[in-house]
Amino acid sequence: MTIQEIRAFNRFYTNLIGALDYSRQLHAPYTLTESRVLYELAHSPRTDAADLRGELCLDSGYLSRLLAKFEKDGLIERVPSEKDTRRRRITLTDRGRETADLLNERSREAVGSLLSTVPPEARPRLVEAMRDIREILSDASRRPPRREDVLLREPGPGDLGWVVQRNAALYASEYGFNTDYEGLVARIVADFAEDHDPHLERVWIAELDGRPVGCVMCVRDEAPGAARLRLLLVEPDARGLGIGDQLVGACVEFARGVGYREMVLWTNDVLSAARRIYQRHGFVLVDEKPHRSFGTDLNGQDWRLDLQGVG
Template identity: 85%
Template sequence: MTVQEIRAFNRFYTNLIGALDYSRRLHAPYTLTESRVLYELAHSPRTDAADLRTELCLDSGYLSRMLAKFEKDGLIKRAPSEKDTRRQRITLTVRGRETAGLLDERSRETIGSLLSTVPPSDRPRLAKAMHEVREILSDGRRPPRGEDVVLREPGPGDLGWIVQRNAALYTAEYGWNTDYEGLVARIVADFAEDHDPHLERVWIAELDGRPVGCVMCVRDDAPGAARLRLLLVEPEARGLGVGDRLVRACVEFARGVGYRELVLWTNDVLSSARRIYQRHGFVLLAEKPHRSFGVDLVGQDWRLDLHGPQE
């Protein structure tokens, strides 16, 4: 490979990204860099200004002016870091999350339009090539980070993956038998056969082209209630904030389409998931011992008031 070949690829790719960004900016008041900062704030646990500056290689003065603009627009709140008062902690407001979500949605739509021109048979090859470029140029040393994970709608085979991975993981980690696989299969089949796309949704978390997590939001039997189901994060993706992002997506969707409450049923052994639910404001309503999936468990019902204070 020659320097000229790399430069030719850079020209091609930057021209492509420039065209995509131009079409997106027609509908948003933020530049590509500003959108990238909002994305980072929405998806990365690192919320200090210094971390943002380092992560995105931004000039400190430029970043400071950008954050001042965001604060004026009501997108962020700034406060001294709890760990180091010399550092500035930055969090998105509700409006900031909505804006970041809108920009992210438009970006997905634009990339989706680009991918629609690529034959389905060529897409795995494209994904593999992009992954190899990243791996080679980073020398394989950089571990995965939260921003490497994307949330998307399920594609062909993803619903089957949800059943298979739930069965395999819960058997390996908790010793549950095939009764649980049967329950998951029925939940997924019911969704696949009859669901309202405006009121019910599935999210797949993807890392380097492969699924690493999922969650579902479906209508509950109670009027005005939605139910969160089948939250799962693969062991390799834990610690990246994937579960938190999946639950947040479910909560924001349920609130956005007008549900009054979001409920879920889980078991007390699933401590990591319960901590995520608590962070998002879910309240424990009831507990009941039961024997299911071949083991003794304590089932728990949780509820989130979607009309209550937001995060």
């Protein structure tokens, strides 16, 4: 009986979201699998075919044909990996990113249209039920999380609020910061939400097992040609997976790709783990001075990375 109920639910849900005719559902010439691969490429700063096979459980031959189609359509570029020349690094072209963004937008519209048919008072129950399904099935096949399980993505509704809340809570717990810090983070996030250039400024959310576990922001600095890295954060229970490295790497790669000459950041010396990450990515300490902020005595530091040097 349980198997029959699960199969019935699967048939119901795939019909409901149009999974069997996904290209018509989104008015796009790509299947559900092709759209998912484009999504992964758009939200992972460094990806090769082996990463995609592992993440999406795809047959290597099928994936190879799919990537060849994308390359023919001008959506991707394949170059030797910086770490292992036997592997090919896959990146989206400008056309590929535009296509991925369009598919993402249409998918969000489709889900929004579906959600509009659900009474507002029933929506929390629907989301909670979906979360229960995901958690139960994840627990059934639980294994220790790995670096490749982490997804870097753009923020969705509620994520910017999460950035403010988690920064305030973590820095209060780990460093004793008061609400002045929460106010600072709230202003930074509000400024980004209200007025930012999507071609030159971005926020990344690190997701693990369907929940946000980290974030970072790249915004224009006051100095001409400079980008500023802000609000790097990794949840305590997700540390040790290289998430901070992935977030900073995505930030640096984006800044270099859109033409910034340098990237700068301000931090405090008590954030030793973050400082080690910055050093690994080539940032150099250029100035430091003591100050009292957020209810505690600190030593502020300015760091700089030359983006026109060897990447």
